[in-house]
Amino acid sequence: MVDVRRSVSGLARGLAPIALFLMLALQILAPSLAEAQSSVRAPGNAVVNAVPPPMGSAPDTATQGTPPGDALGNSSDSESWRKIRQGVPGHVNNTDAYGSRGALIESSGENWRLWRNDYVVRYGGMVLLGVLTILAVFFAIRGRMRISGGRTGKVIPRFSLVERITHWFVAILFVFLGTSGLIILFGKLLLLPLIGPKAFGLFASASLEGHNLFGPIFAVAILALFFVFVRGNGYKFIDLVWAIKGGGFFGGHPSSGRYNFGEKSWFWWATICGIALTLTGFAMLLPEIAASVSTALVGPEMTGRLFLQFAHLVHAVAAIAFIAFGIGHIYLGTVGMEGALEGMTRGYVDENWAKEHHDLWYEEHKAHAVTDTVKAETEAAAGHV
């Protein structure tokens, strides 16, 4: 009895690929036969999915009746292939939960790949490289921005322990996720030719695992960052003046309160990018849930696969935007400006630094200026800022 069941099961498994092959063959042959065409051979443009068009050319899968791309061959059956890609509901029972019902070939995957490689990788790389170049040139011309009048020796508590812990928590995760994300996005282009496939495979695998693991922690961290720093980050008229004067980068020091226009913009930039990264990140981590939610919200035309492709592109763009601004923030917080870093490491800033960069905030807090840095640090840690 058991043997019979095994035999039937084995037979079914053996027949399944044959049946699938026959179904595929019928789908390809049927339109051609109906249109009484002499050739049922797959047209030359069938290889377009495997060989992408040259970098720079726009993604194109909707050509009308002519072989798209650089396809070779002297005959084309674009209409048949278009039908196969678009699908005919009721004719094909496609059980793929993420894909379009009735479509044998998911052309959206090719579109996504071309968007990723031709636009996100290319222009994203240019943006990041551009930011680094601008900062390097700026640093070469301007050098480190020193505290006008030097240090007074008196410091004012600026950031509480809660604020600093939250900041560094986000910062550590930002560096880790940024590095692993850049390896995932640009690694094949930049690292693979340098270190070879074996080492790159190791880096890519480790980056993916680490990225997926740290992502959810980042979601919590960015939420904490928002609630801890939202106070004082609302825009005011004075910020417009600060922005018009270029923030004093080219001379002069416009007034500002606890946070200036640049810092406020960084806060909101980080919040918006953080939300985008969190939502799209969770969608990619939990594809089954994302697929059902996207279809329920938008409709059957928004398949799970389409949504995930969209989520991936948004994730990459938001990450590049976040990292690009983040590089500027790190520059100003470390080598670019004297006296800025200690606000986040020790919790206090020099009196002259405060007067120069946050004069309105300084006026409110100058009574707390002390020469005893230990006392200032303890006061800051206790939240007396």
Add this chain to the structure above:
Amino acid sequence: MTLLQFVQGPLWYFASAVFVLGVLWRLIAMVMIGKPRDLSAARTSSFGGGIKAILLHSVPHGGNLARTIYHFLVGYAFHIGLFVLVLFAAPHVRFIEERLLGWAWTPVPGWGFALAAQFAFAGLILLYIRRLTDPVMRKLSDWDDHIGTWLVFLVMLTGCLALQESHDGLRLIHLLSVEALMIYFPFSRLMHAFTFAFSRYNTGATYGRRGVTP
């Protein structure tokens, strides 16, 4: 012999020996030191005091909730997460079964591992940031604290990065960091994993005998 074979073979046995003997040596040394006999009349049970101290110091108490809640929450997140990772991660359970005991228990599913790892990482990072930013904690810390934290972090990180188990290089790095931790462990404050209950009991017992709740 390749580096991986060396790390999986001789170095693993050496690190294990240092770990086991080192921990035993530290524990025996603690017992051997002993303490002067307390000649005073006991007001209450020293045993009760010891148990009370272990339990009481495991939860926020004494009206200092605001000062200690951070440490409690983050500390528990890290330690429970680490406990699950070490003893219930599928590759570890398999390792224990194949190379240590010959039998093992059911590992946590993938989502359980991810959750435990996230709690462990978030906890460890937050504890370490506080160590660096809190003026009192920073002054209380020395090299041992920093080395211990970094070694534990490296072990966790390399382990999670090697989760796909598809690259020998990642396994090699993870094993190397584990072995470095095992060799360092007995001679550092990481020994608190074995001694915290004894030290709390000892303090509680002393106070309990005198009728005081610590």
